[in-house]
Amino acid sequence: MNRKIMKLKVVKIGGKLIDDASRLEKFLSAFAGLKGNKILVHGGGSMASRLSLKLGIKPQMVDGRRITTSKDIEIVTMVYAGWINKNMVAKLQHQGCNALGLSGADAHVISAHKRPVKEIDYGFVGDIDSVNATFIRELIQKKITPVFSAITHDGKGNLLNTNSDTVAAEIAIAMSDAFDTELMYCFEKQGVLENSEEALSVIPVLDYFSYKVGAAEGFIHHGMIPKLHTGFDALKRNVSGVMIGNENILDENVDVFTRLKL
Amino acid sequence: MNRKIMKLKVVKIGGKLIDDASRLEKFLSAFAGLKGNKILVHGGGSMASRLSLKLGIKPQMVDGRRITTSKDIEIVTMVYAGWINKNMVAKLQHQGCNALGLSGADAHVISAHKRPVKEIDYGFVGDIDSVNATFIRELIQKKITPVFSAITHDGKGNLLNTNSDTVAAEIAIAMSDAFDTELMYCFEKQGVLENSEEALSVIPVLDYFSYKVGAAEGFIHHGMIPKLHTGFDALKRNVSGVMIGNENILDENVDVFTRLKL
Numbered sequence: 409m410n411r412k413i414m415k416l417k418v419v420k421i422g423g424k425l426i427d428d429a430s431r432l433e434k435f436l437s438a439f440a441g442l443k444g445n446k447i448l449v450h451g452g453g454s455m456a457s458r459l460s461l462k463l464g465i466k467p468q469m470v471d472g473r474r475i476t477t478s479k480d481i482e483i484v485t486m487v488y489a490g491w492i493n494k495n496m497v498a499k500l501q502h503q504g505c506n507a508l509g510l511s512g513a514d515a516h517v518i519s520a521h522k523r524p525v526k527e528i529d530y531g532f533v534g535d536i537d538s539v540n541a542t543f544i545r546e547l548i549q550k551k552i553t554p555v556f557s558a559i560t561h562d563g564k565g566n567l568l569n570t571n572s573d574t575v576a577a578e579i580a581i582a583m584s585d586a587f588d589t590e591l592m593y594c595f596e597k598q599g600v601l602e603n604s605e606e607a608l609s610v611i612p613v614l615d616y617f618s619y620k621v622g623a624a625e626g627f628i629h630h631g632m633i634p635k636l637h638t639g640f641d642a643l644k645r646n647v648s649g650v651m652i653g654n655e656n657i658l659d660e661n662v663d664v665f666t667r668l669k670l
Numbered sequence: 671m672n673r674k675i676m677k678l679k680v681v682k683i684g685g686k687l688i689d690d691a692s693r694l695e696k697f698l699s700a701f702a703g704l705k706g707n708k709i710l711v712h713g714g715g716s717m718a719s720r721l722s723l724k725l726g727i728k729p730q731m732v733d734g735r736r737i738t739t740s741k742d743i744e745i746v747t748m749v750y751a752g753w754i755n756k757n758m759v760a761k762l763q764h765q766g767c768n769a770l771g772l773s774g775a776d777a778h779v780i781s782a783h784k785r786p787v788k789e790i791d792y793g794f795v796g797d798i799d800s801v802n803a804t805f806i807r808e809l810i811q812k813k814i815t816p817v818f819s820a821i822t823h824d825g826k827g828n829l830l831n832t833n834s835d836t837v838a839a840e841i842a843i844a845m846s847d848a849f850d851t852e853l854m855y856c857f858e859k860q861g862v863l864e865n866s867e868e869a870l871s872v873i874p875v876l877d878y879f880s881y882k883v884g885a886a887e888g889f890i891h892h893g894m895i896p897k898l899h900t901g902f903d904a905l906k907r908n909v910s911g912v913m914i915g916n917e918n919i920l921d922e923n924v925d926v927f928t929r930l931k932l
Contacts, residue, residue, distance in 0.1 A: 463724055482753050490752020491744050494821060494829055498775040502827035508777045509751075513760040515770045515814055550808075552777055559756060565764035567756055 416548070416587035417442060420449040420576035422595035425655060426492060427454055435594065435655040436496060440503030442658055445548050445587065447579060448507070449556045450496065451572035456480075456487040470528050476569040481532040484569050485511075488557040497555055507553045512536075512560030513567060515543050518575065520560035520568050534560040534568025536575070539582035573635050577642040584646040591642050593635060593652045599666035600636070600652055604629040610653075615669040616640055639668050678810070678849035679704060681920070682711040682838035684857040688754060689716055693917055697856065698758060700920040702765030707810050707849065709841060710769070710817045712758065713834035718749040732790050738831040743794040746831050747773075750819040759817055769815045774798075774822030775829060777805050780837065782822035782830050796822040796830025798837070801844035835897050839904040846908040853904050855897060855914045861928035862898070862914055866891040872915075877931040878902055901930050 419439060425431050439448060453474070457467045460483055468475040476484065493509040500507035512518030512534075520534030547554050556579065558572035573593065580591040599610035614622075619636055622628035628636070639650040651657055653665030681701060687693050701710060715736070719729045722745050730737040738746065755771040762769035774780030774796075782796030809816050818841065820834035835855065842853040861872035876884075881898055884890035890898070901912040913919055915927030 485756050486748035486752035488752075489756045490748035490750075494747050494751045494773050494775055497773070498823045498829050499827045501775055501778055501823060501825060506778060507775075509773070509775070511756050511759070511771070513756055513763055513769075513771070516763055516768060546812075561760045561763060563763060565761045567760050 414445060414587045416445040416447070416583055416589045417592060418447045418449065418576055418580040418583065418589060419592045419594060419658065420451075420572060421655075422451050422572070422593070424454070424596040425594060426450060426452055428596075431596075431655060433499070435658070436499050437503055438655060438658040440500050440505035447544070447548075447554050447556065447583075448496070448500075449558065449572055449576040449579065450488070450492060451558055452484075452488045452492040455492065456484045459483055459487055470530075473530065474533075474569065475529070476531040476533050478532065481567055481569060485559055485567050489559045493555060493557045500553065500555070505553050506551055507555045508547060509555045509557070511557050511567070512570070512575075516540060516561075516563070517543055518556075518560045518570075518578070519563055520570060521562055522566065522568060532566060532568050534562065534570045536560060536570065536578045539578050541582040541585060544579070544583065545586055571634070571638075573638045577638045577647070580642050580647045581645045584648070588648050589646075590649040590651065591639065591647050592657055593639065593650070594655055594657055595652070596654060598654050598656075598664050600628065600632060602627065610664055611666050612664075613667050613669050619668075636668070640670070643668055643670050676707060676849050678707040678709070678845055678851045679854060680709045680711065680838055680842040680845065680851060681854045681856060682713075682834060683917075684713050684834070684855070686716070686858040687856060687917060688712060688714055690858075693858075695761070697917040697920070698761050699765060700917060702762050702767035704920055708815055709806070709810075709845075710758070710762075710815065711820065711834055711838040711841065712750070712754060712817070713820055714746075714750045714754040717754065718746045721745055721749055732792075735792065736795075736831065737791070738793040738795050740794065743829055743831055747821055747829050751821045755817060755819040762815065762817070767815050768813060769817045770809060771817045771819065773819050773829070774832070774837075778802060778823075778825070779805055780818075780822045780832075780840070781825055782832060783824055784828065784830060794828060794830050796824065796832045798822060798832060798840045801840050803844040803847060806841070806845065807848055833896070833900075835900045839900045839909070842904050842909045843907045846910070850910050851908075852911040852913065853901065853909050854919055855901065855912070856917055856919055857914070858916060860916050860918075860926050862890065862894055864889065872926055873928050874925075875929050875931050881930075898930070902932070905930055905932050 602609040650668040864871040912930040
């Protein structure tokens with residue numbers, strides 16, 4: 409499955425990079441300059457939290473996960489699918505990249521269901537059921553670059569807040585039938601750190617066994633576990649490479665980042 | 671030019687209908703049920719003003735036109751291209767209409783320039799230069815229904831707030847090369863009124879001469895003048911029909927509305 413002719417990069421940009429205007433600009437410039445087929449997926453969590461607080465709505469978190477009320481889904485849709493998405497699209501257009509912003513509701517491209525209520529009712533939070541790879545491939549064939557916000561829908565008229573690492577992974581998995589697909593997670597750090605206090609202690613290759621040991625023994629920072637879990641899941645499901653690093657990861661000459669390995 | 675084979679309806683829904691949840695639902699249901707090729711364009715002005723006020727930003731208006739500061743363009747993009755657009759798309763998907771939400775920046779579909787500063791600096795307000803009719807036609811051929819928010823871009827990285835009546839008219843004009851195109855303006859009233867105090871005094875056919883007389887003598891409400899100006903401009907530029915009415919205009923059996931005539 410690793411010898412498909414057409415290559416595709418699915419790049420996800422995380423919250424803290426989006427919040428830093430100069431790093432975001434550098435990232436978008438590098439992304440626009442990437443040769444070949446590409447897809448961008450973005451989060452935007454902290455901007456949504458700031459808007460909530462300004463509107464007098466205190467974000468409710470349980471174990472680091474946001475509870476999304478009917479008011480919250482309005483706010484995250486405004487921030488993610490509205491300002492962040494369209495601002496990135498306009499900036500990419502300026503750089504000569506023919507970007508098209510999408511939520512999962514658009515052209516029914518990502519279907520999800522509302523997370524079932526067990527101990528916690530997460531509200532308008534979606535778990536992905538399917539990605540319309542055909543529609544995405546048709547855009548790519550027209551030299552259009554899809555830019556996804558992490559909002560999906562349930563087909564019953566409800567928009568759903570969805571983890572952006574998962575959106576990126578599910579898109580990469582769905583595209584792997586037709587493309588040799590790499591998934592790149594960009595965030596504020598240079599990669600997965602051996603010591604979370606040491607910014608330069610980047611692990612160049614993290615295999616699945618070491619990840620399990622690192623997670624169990626606690627040397628891998630607990631905030632990284634869901635991202636790594638999602639990344640390894642993508643590798644198991646035919647994505648040909650998963651890399652984690654900062655905006656420099658898009659530069660072919662930079663080799664400081666973490667590559668996952670099964 | 672009126673005998674093209676394929677028909678297309680460009681439907682614009684205005685602010686006060688969007689604000690009324692039950693009328694909006696009725697409108698979206700009727701729009702989803704419309705047979706044939708169709709495009710939706712929406713405004714959303716009063717919701718943006720409410721959000722501005724909640725954030726402590728007083729909307730600045732000159733002669734009924736909004737001045738769009740850098741903070742305002744964030745707000746209108748969040749509201750128009752974010753919540754209103756994606757909520758409508760999700761609701762249309764639920765009704766079986768394969769909707770795709772767009773701003774003018776997406777796939778570079780509507781290019782505009784920042785309005786030049788003369789007596790008044792309108793800020794991030796765009797006047798349209800071109801509409802990419804080819805891209806829109808390709809979507810329609812795939813049975814996708816484009817849903818446009820009234821946000822455009824200048825190709826230099828700036829998003830621009832654009833009058834939604836004008837967005838609808840410019841799309842209808844651009845599509846008229848390939849389609850027999852009708853433009854329908856839906857708002858809270860049944861049509862253009864002969865007496866603005868009398869909701870039932872709908873003018874069935876308003877010709878250009880009567881419009882000019884009505885505008886000069888003041889019996890046509892001054893708030894209607896820009897919409898009528900834009901509608902007559904569309905008729906002059908090959909759009910085959912322009913109708914103004916409320917959400918019932920989408921029902922083929924309803925004949926209370928205003929049709930413009932050159």
